Amino acid sequence: xxxxxxxxxxxxxxxxxxxxxxxxxxxxxxxxxxxxxxxxxxxxxxxxxxxxxxxxxxxxxxxxxxxxxxxxxxxxxxxxxxxxxxxxxxxxxxxxxxxxxxxxxxxxxxxxxxxxxxxxxxxxxxxxxxxxxxxxxxxxxxxxxxxxxxxxxxxxxxxxxxxxxxxxxxxxxxxxxxxxxxxxxxxxxxxxxxxxxxxxxxxxxxxxxxxxxxxxxxxxxxxxxxxxxxxxxxxxxxxxxxxxxxxxxxxxxxxxxxxxxxxxxxxxxxxxxxxxxxxxxxxxxxxxxxxxxxxxxxxxxxxxxxxxxxxxxxxxxxxxxxxxxxxxxxxxxxxxxxxxxxxxxxxxxxxxxxxxxxxxxxxxxxxxxxxxxxxxxxxxxxxxxxxxxxxxxxxxxxxxxxxxxxxxxxxxxxxxxxxxxxxxxxxxx
Amino acid sequence: xxxxxxxxxxxxxxxxxxxxxxxxxxxxxxxxxxxxxxxxxxxxxxxxxxxxxxxxxxxxxxxxxxxxxxxxxxxxxxxxxxxxxxxxxxxxxxxxxxxxxxxxxxxxxxxxxxxxxxxxxxxxxxxxxxxxxxxxxxxxxxxxxxxxxxxxxxxxxxxxxxxxxxxxxxxxxxxxxxxxxxxxxxxxxxxxxxxxxxxxxxxxxxxxxxxxxxxxxxxxxxxxxxxxxxxxxxxxxxxxxxxxxxxxxxxxxxxxxxxxxxxxxxxxxxxxxxxxxxxxx
Numbered sequence: 073x074x075x076x077x078x079x080x081x082x083x084x085x086x087x088x089x090x091x092x093x094x095x096x097x098x099x100x101x102x103x104x105x106x107x108x109x110x111x112x113x114x115x116x117x118x119x120x121x122x123x124x125x126x127x128x129x130x131x132x133x134x135x136x137x138x139x140x141x142x143x144x145x146x147x148x149x150x151x152x153x154x155x156x157x158x159x160x161x162x163x164x165x166x167x168x169x170x171x172x173x174x175x176x177x178x179x180x181x182x183x184x185x186x187x188x189x190x191x192x193x194x195x196x197x198x199x200x201x202x203x204x205x206x207x208x209x210x211x212x213x214x215x216x217x218x219x220x221x222x223x224x225x226x227x228x229x230x231x232x233x234x235x236x237x238x239x240x241x242x243x244x245x246x247x248x249x250x251x252x253x254x255x256x257x258x259x260x261x262x263x264x265x266x267x268x269x270x271x272x273x274x275x276x277x278x279x280x281x282x283x284x285x286x287x288x289x290x291x292x293x294x295x296x297x298x299x300x301x302x303x304x305x306x307x308x309x310x311x312x313x314x315x316x317x318x319x320x321x322x323x324x325x326x327x328x329x330x331x332x333x334x335x336x337x338x339x340x341x342x343x344x345x346x347x348x349x350x351x352x353x354x355x356x357x358x359x360x361x362x363x364x365x366x367x368x369x370x371x372x373x374x375x376x377x378x379x380x381x382x383x384x385x386x387x388x389x390x391x392x393x394x395x396x397x398x399x400x401x402x403x404x405x406x407x408x409x410x411x412x413x414x415x416x417x418x419x420x421x422x423x424x425x426x427x428x429x430x431x432x433x434x435x436x437x438x439x440x441x442x443x444x445x446x447x448x449x450x451x452x453x454x455x456x457x458x459x460x461x462x463x464x465x466x467x468x469x470x471x472x473x474x475x476x477x478x479x480x481x482x483x484x485x486x487x488x489x490x491x492x493x494x495x496x497x498x499x500x501x
Numbered sequence: 502x503x504x505x506x507x508x509x510x511x512x513x514x515x516x517x518x519x520x521x522x523x524x525x526x527x528x529x530x531x532x533x534x535x536x537x538x539x540x541x542x543x544x545x546x547x548x549x550x551x552x553x554x555x556x557x558x559x560x561x562x563x564x565x566x567x568x569x570x571x572x573x574x575x576x577x578x579x580x581x582x583x584x585x586x587x588x589x590x591x592x593x594x595x596x597x598x599x600x601x602x603x604x605x606x607x608x609x610x611x612x613x614x615x616x617x618x619x620x621x622x623x624x625x626x627x628x629x630x631x632x633x634x635x636x637x638x639x640x641x642x643x644x645x646x647x648x649x650x651x652x653x654x655x656x657x658x659x660x661x662x663x664x665x666x667x668x669x670x671x672x673x674x675x676x677x678x679x680x681x682x683x684x685x686x687x688x689x690x691x692x693x694x695x696x697x698x699x700x701x702x703x704x705x706x707x708x709x710x711x712x713x714x715x716x717x718x719x720x721x722x723x724x725x726x727x728x729x730x731x732x733x734x735x736x737x738x739x740x741x742x743x744x745x746x747x748x749x750x751x752x753x754x755x756x757x758x759x760x761x762x763x764x765x766x767x768x769x770x771x772x773x774x775x776x777x778x779x780x781x782x
Contacts, residue, residue, distance in 0.1 A: 100655070117752060119526055123590070128716075154744070155747050155748065156746075156747040159541060159747045159750060162542055163541055163542075163752075180750065182682075183545065184540065184541050184542065185541075186541065186542065186752055186762040187541050204669075274729075275641055275730055275731065327636075328629070328636035329626060329638070329729070331638075332638035332641040332642060332731070333638075334641065334728055334730065337625065337627040337628070340627050340628070341627070392542065393542075449568065458746050460749075461744070461748045461749045465744060465748045466728040466729050467561055467733055467736055467740065467744050469731055471730075471732075472732060472733065475732060499751070
């Protein structure tokens with residue numbers, strides 16, 4: 073076996089010592105100096121993001137690098153690994169200059185102090201009120217801003233135009249409430265063969281927060297208190313929504329695989345063209361149509377009407393250990409400009425997070441996109457410090473709760489027990 | 502004399518340094534972490550015994566501990582039998598034996614996480630090659646199916662490696678002993694029971710220790726293949742540590758579980774070595 077030579081080992085130790093000293097030296101000035109908010113002086117900025125939204129970050133970076141002295145380098149990590157990667161980087165005090173996170177995790181990262189306080193910088197923005205407010209609020213901790221919107225992804229009803237026509241339904245008249253949604257799904261399911269009426273992520277925490285909560289909001293209900301500390305998952309409004317999906321699964325209208333769908337094959341199921349209508353992310357519209365499946369888009373509705381959406385996507389802030397805060401802010405301000413919002417986001421069929429750019433030269437070509445963009449104003453982003461541990465993580469109490477409500481022997485008991493467990497998880501320090 | 506001891510120390514220094522930096526320091530750090538409220542950034546604060554008392558009201562830990570124990574028993578029994586069986590099959594030089602040895606060992610060359618992903622694709626009803634008329638989910642349809650899939654993966658991935666260790670043990674047994682026993686009229690079963698197994702004891706001890714320690718620390722196969730599901734029925738202890746550290750960002754609590762798990766491992770190893778030493782004396 074080859075050993076490590078003493079010389080090498082000594083060098084390694086010296087190098088790590090130098091690194092540690094270097095880091096301490098770098099972490100001195102962390103104040104949010106208002107004198108030079110944004111600087112473009114040829115700095116190289118590191119930017120981390122998760123694979124799911126890598127495309128948007130790269131498009132931003134390419135466009136920015138093309139006409140700025142600063143250069144942004146994007147590194148993407150697999151979605152599941154990303155939180156661990158950030159936590160280890162924080163522990164080593166080696167966070168990147170800029171990093172994005174799922175918007176629902178933003179309060180946790182802000183509370184842990186992983187981002188630089190950018191309250192002054194955000195306040196100085198002339199278009200602060202035009203930023204998607206639900207999204208922006210999730211980057212706030214104790215009245216201080218730590219992150220701004222980076223990408224937006226909303227939950228909508230996606231329906232298959234061909235299957236609608238084949239089932240004798242009018243594809244220009246998507247369901248106006250959940251009862252109609254269930255009727256449409258049943259009619260399409262009756263086509264038989266390998267066609268199914270609907271689909272959902274029955275073993276996926278994030279998916280169901282994203283697709284089911286808007287139905288409760290549309291009906292004027294709540295699933296969690298505004299401070300993210302108390303769950304009301306056992307409210308009638310939520311129980312009714314679960315009961316409807318449960319019935320669709322029991323009747324075989326929802327595809328059997330929906331029960332075990334943990335997320336990875338969700339998109340594939342819709343791309344197969346064999347699902348009639350299902351709630352899902354708005355950004356999938358393009359990905360599904362790439363496979364030659366023509367899709368319609370409609371808002372997610374409540375049991376008897378109303379409409380709402382979950383405004384998801386990513387937030388981005390400046391790593392607290394970065395020494396290039398002003399340069400990083402230059403990039404962030406640019407991502408919020410018309411140049412970026414219209415020429416990068418809207419051109420790439422994305423949703424602008426500036427509400428004043430909802431209607432633009434690219435979106436007006438497709439009425440479905442205008443409909444999606446207009447939902448931004450109606451949507452919500454739930455706020456909770458312990459969101460990940462309570463709802464998204466595979467071991468979260470939310471998954472146990474909704475699986476009990478959708479597939480378990482006693483839905484009511486599952487929701488009552490679940491509410492207590494969810495609240496306990498939300499309040500855990 | 503003094504010069505020689507200096508040279509000796511110098512030779513040992515690199516190893517001591519590596520062990521110190523990569524093992525002793527992290528070990529002490531984890532112990533210290535478990536006594537503190539340890540934020541990602543900023544100064545830790547001593548909060549002993551909160552991280553330890555907190556373990557008792559974490560329902561997930563009890564379930565995960567029970568599942569990890571069950572998995573360890575199942576996989577150790579199966580993996581040991583399969584690996585020993587394979588080693589016995591390919592121990593003698595025969596035509597084509599090289600091919601089989603290579604074939605059995607080959608899965609070891611695949612990274613474990615990659616192997617788990619391969620199985621995830623293989624067992625997927627969406628993209629996998631196996632299609633059944635009625636829908637079945639091999640990785641989260643039922644707790645037993647999920648465990649079965651993970652066990653199959655681990656057997657495929659690790660049987661060859663353990664076979665190799667046992668093969669070296671088998672080949673270290675002098676042929677004369679077998680010959681002498683055969684001349685005395687020993688049957689094949691007697692040869693196996695009275696000669697092979699006793700002389701293999703140190704090798705068996707090594708293999709069992711590796712298997713049990715590896716299974717108690719199981720993570721990749723469940724993290725990737727079953728995500729701990731369905732309904733937390735395949736959540737291993739290390740997954741709980743991961744959740745505490747990287748999802749809840751509670752490093753103190755994660756360190757406390759690690760310390761307890763380390764204690765269990767030490768106890769197991771001491772018992773194992775004790776039993777085996779006594780028997781071989």
